[in-house]
Amino acid sequence: MLLDVAKALQAPGGECAFACDEEAPPTTWGGAELCFVSPVKVCGSFVAVKDNVWVRAEVSARMRLPCANCLADAYHDGVASMDVCFSNDPDPDDPDLYALEGHTLRLDDAALGALWLAMPMRVLCRPDCRGLCPVCGANRNVDKCACQLPAEHPFSALALLFNQDELNQDEEV
Numbered sequence: 001m002l003l004d005v006a007k008a009l010q011a012p013g014g015e016c017a018f019a020c021d022e023e024a025p026p027t028t029w030g031g032a033e034l035c036f037v038s039p040v041k042v043c044g045s046f047v048a049v050k051d052n053v054w055v056r057a058e059v060s061a062r063m064r065l066p067c068a069n070c071l072a073d074a075y076h077d078g079v080a081s082m083d084v085c086f087s088n089d090p091d092p093d094d095p096d097l098y099a100l101e102g103h104t105l106r107l108d109d110a111a112l113g114a115l116w117l118a119m120p121m122r123v124l125c126r127p128d129c130r131g132l133c134p135v136c137g138a139n140r141n142v143d144k145c146a147c148q149l150p151a152e153h154p155f156s157a158l159a160l161l162f163n164q165d166e167l168n169q170d171e172e173v
Helices: 006-010 108-118 156-172
Strands: 002-004 015-022 027-029 032-036 040-049 052-066 073-087 097-101 104-106
Touching: 006 040, 040 108, 052 108, 073 108
Parallel strands: 073 097
Antiparallel strands: 002 104, 015 040, 027 032, 032 052, 040 052, 052 073, 097 104
16 A cells, blocks of 8 residues: 655645555464455545654454354454654664655555554454354354263363352351
Protein backbone atom coordinates (compact mmCIF):
# COMPACT_ATOMS: atom_id res chain seq x y z
CA MET A 1 0.00 0.00 0.00
CA LEU A 2 1.85 3.08 -1.24
CA LEU A 3 0.96 6.67 -0.40
CA ASP A 4 2.40 9.62 -2.33
CA VAL A 5 3.19 12.49 0.08
CA ALA A 6 4.99 14.84 -2.33
CA LYS A 7 2.31 17.52 -1.85
CA ALA A 8 2.80 17.53 1.93
CA LEU A 9 6.61 17.59 1.64
CA GLN A 10 6.41 20.68 -0.61
CA ALA A 11 4.15 22.51 1.87
CA PRO A 12 5.14 21.36 5.39
CA GLY A 13 2.52 21.80 8.08
CA GLY A 14 -0.43 21.33 5.75
CA GLU A 15 -2.69 18.40 6.56
CA CYS A 16 -3.77 16.18 3.64
CA ALA A 17 -6.57 13.63 3.78
CA PHE A 18 -6.27 10.24 2.09
CA ALA A 19 -8.05 6.94 1.69
CA CYS A 20 -6.66 3.76 0.19
CA ASP A 21 -7.31 0.06 0.22
CA GLU A 22 -5.44 -2.99 -0.94
CA GLU A 23 -5.82 -6.75 -0.93
CA ALA A 24 -3.54 -8.40 1.62
CA PRO A 25 -2.12 -11.91 1.30
CA PRO A 26 -2.90 -14.61 3.89
CA THR A 27 -0.61 -14.57 6.89
CA THR A 28 -0.06 -16.39 10.17
CA TRP A 29 -1.46 -15.02 13.42
CA GLY A 30 -1.23 -16.89 16.71
CA GLY A 31 -0.05 -20.03 14.92
CA ALA A 32 -3.09 -20.15 12.64
CA GLU A 33 -3.67 -19.02 9.08
CA LEU A 34 -5.44 -15.67 8.83
CA CYS A 35 -7.04 -14.67 5.51
CA PHE A 36 -8.28 -11.20 4.62
CA VAL A 37 -11.83 -11.50 3.28
CA SER A 38 -11.98 -7.81 2.36
CA PRO A 39 -9.30 -5.34 1.34
CA VAL A 40 -7.40 -3.60 4.12
CA LYS A 41 -8.75 -0.03 4.17
CA VAL A 42 -6.77 2.90 5.53
CA CYS A 43 -8.45 6.33 5.87
CA GLY A 44 -6.93 9.33 7.56
CA SER A 45 -4.57 12.25 7.09
CA PHE A 46 -0.86 13.00 6.93
CA VAL A 47 1.25 16.07 7.61
CA ALA A 48 4.93 16.83 6.92
CA VAL A 49 7.04 18.24 9.75
CA LYS A 50 10.70 18.86 8.79
CA ASP A 51 12.01 15.54 7.40
CA ASN A 52 9.18 13.48 8.88
CA VAL A 53 5.67 12.64 7.78
CA TRP A 54 3.10 11.88 10.49
CA VAL A 55 0.18 9.67 9.56
CA ARG A 56 -3.04 9.38 11.59
CA ALA A 57 -5.53 6.92 10.21
CA GLU A 58 -8.11 4.25 10.89
CA VAL A 59 -7.40 0.77 9.54
CA SER A 60 -10.15 -1.77 8.92
CA ALA A 61 -10.46 -5.22 7.38
CA ARG A 62 -12.62 -8.34 7.61
CA MET A 63 -10.58 -11.42 8.47
CA ARG A 64 -11.19 -15.17 8.57
CA LEU A 65 -9.31 -17.46 10.94
CA PRO A 66 -10.01 -20.68 12.87
CA CYS A 67 -12.31 -20.43 15.90
CA ALA A 68 -10.34 -20.71 19.14
CA ASN A 69 -12.78 -23.36 20.47
CA CYS A 70 -13.93 -25.51 17.55
CA LEU A 71 -11.55 -24.66 14.67
CA ALA A 72 -14.44 -23.79 12.30
CA ASP A 73 -14.14 -20.58 10.28
CA ALA A 74 -14.52 -17.49 12.44
CA TYR A 75 -14.79 -13.95 11.09
CA HIS A 76 -13.48 -10.82 12.75
CA ASP A 77 -14.08 -7.22 11.66
CA GLY A 78 -10.85 -5.58 12.70
CA VAL A 79 -10.76 -1.83 13.28
CA ALA A 80 -7.75 0.00 14.67
CA SER A 81 -6.28 3.46 14.80
CA MET A 82 -2.71 4.16 13.84
CA ASP A 83 -0.54 7.16 14.60
CA VAL A 84 2.88 6.64 13.05
CA CYS A 85 5.89 8.62 11.89
CA PHE A 86 7.82 8.11 8.66
CA SER A 87 11.34 9.55 8.47
CA ASN A 88 14.11 9.97 5.91
CA ASP A 89 16.53 8.89 8.64
CA PRO A 90 14.78 6.09 10.56
CA ASP A 91 16.37 4.68 13.70
CA PRO A 92 16.84 0.88 13.30
CA ASP A 93 16.35 0.49 17.08
CA ASP A 94 12.95 2.24 17.02
CA PRO A 95 10.27 -0.12 15.65
CA ASP A 96 7.69 2.70 15.64
CA LEU A 97 9.65 4.82 13.17
CA TYR A 98 9.12 3.82 9.54
CA ALA A 99 11.22 4.65 6.48
CA LEU A 100 10.21 7.44 4.12
CA GLU A 101 11.33 6.40 0.62
CA GLY A 102 11.61 9.64 -1.36
CA HIS A 103 8.07 10.99 -1.44
CA THR A 104 6.36 7.62 -0.95
CA LEU A 105 5.15 5.91 2.21
CA ARG A 106 4.72 2.15 2.41
CA LEU A 107 1.75 1.74 4.78
CA ASP A 108 1.54 -2.08 4.81
CA ASP A 109 3.61 -2.79 7.93
CA ALA A 110 2.11 0.05 9.97
CA ALA A 111 -1.48 -0.81 8.99
CA LEU A 112 -1.14 -4.53 9.66
CA GLY A 113 0.71 -3.83 12.90
CA ALA A 114 -2.20 -1.68 14.08
CA LEU A 115 -4.67 -4.46 13.22
CA TRP A 116 -2.60 -7.08 15.09
CA LEU A 117 -2.50 -4.93 18.21
CA ALA A 118 -6.30 -4.55 18.12
CA MET A 119 -7.01 -8.27 17.65
CA PRO A 120 -8.75 -10.00 20.55
CA MET A 121 -6.89 -12.82 22.27
CA ARG A 122 -9.49 -15.38 21.17
CA VAL A 123 -11.73 -15.18 18.12
CA LEU A 124 -14.82 -17.39 18.24
CA CYS A 125 -17.14 -18.48 15.44
CA ARG A 126 -20.06 -17.44 17.67
CA PRO A 127 -20.30 -16.23 21.28
CA ASP A 128 -21.77 -19.50 22.56
CA CYS A 129 -19.33 -21.82 20.76
CA ARG A 130 -19.24 -25.17 22.59
CA GLY A 131 -15.91 -26.26 21.12
CA LEU A 132 -14.64 -29.76 20.43
CA CYS A 133 -15.31 -32.86 22.50
CA PRO A 134 -12.06 -33.66 24.33
CA VAL A 135 -12.72 -37.40 23.94
CA CYS A 136 -13.81 -37.96 20.34
CA GLY A 137 -13.01 -34.56 18.79
CA ALA A 138 -16.54 -33.93 17.47
CA ASN A 139 -17.61 -30.34 16.96
CA ARG A 140 -20.18 -29.96 19.77
CA ASN A 141 -21.89 -27.11 17.89
CA VAL A 142 -22.85 -29.56 15.13
CA ASP A 143 -22.87 -33.07 16.63
CA LYS A 144 -24.08 -34.41 19.94
CA CYS A 145 -21.72 -37.07 21.15
CA ALA A 146 -22.37 -39.51 23.99
CA CYS A 147 -18.83 -39.33 25.29
CA GLN A 148 -18.26 -39.25 29.03
CA LEU A 149 -15.38 -37.19 30.31
CA PRO A 150 -12.82 -39.44 31.96
CA ALA A 151 -12.96 -39.48 35.75
CA GLU A 152 -9.22 -38.80 35.88
CA HIS A 153 -8.39 -35.50 34.22
CA PRO A 154 -5.74 -32.86 34.93
CA PHE A 155 -7.98 -30.92 37.32
CA SER A 156 -9.47 -33.84 39.23
CA ALA A 157 -7.14 -33.17 42.19
CA LEU A 158 -8.63 -29.69 42.51
CA ALA A 159 -12.13 -31.16 42.68
CA LEU A 160 -11.01 -33.38 45.57
CA LEU A 161 -9.63 -30.36 47.43
CA PHE A 162 -12.85 -28.46 46.89
CA ASN A 163 -14.89 -31.38 48.25
CA GLN A 164 -12.59 -31.76 51.29
CA ASP A 165 -12.97 -28.04 52.09
CA GLU A 166 -16.75 -28.42 52.00
CA LEU A 167 -16.57 -31.43 54.33
CA ASN A 168 -14.29 -29.58 56.77
CA GLN A 169 -16.68 -26.62 56.87
CA ASP A 170 -19.64 -28.93 57.59
CA GLU A 171 -17.74 -30.58 60.49
CA GLU A 172 -16.87 -27.20 62.04
CA VAL A 173 -20.50 -26.12 62.16
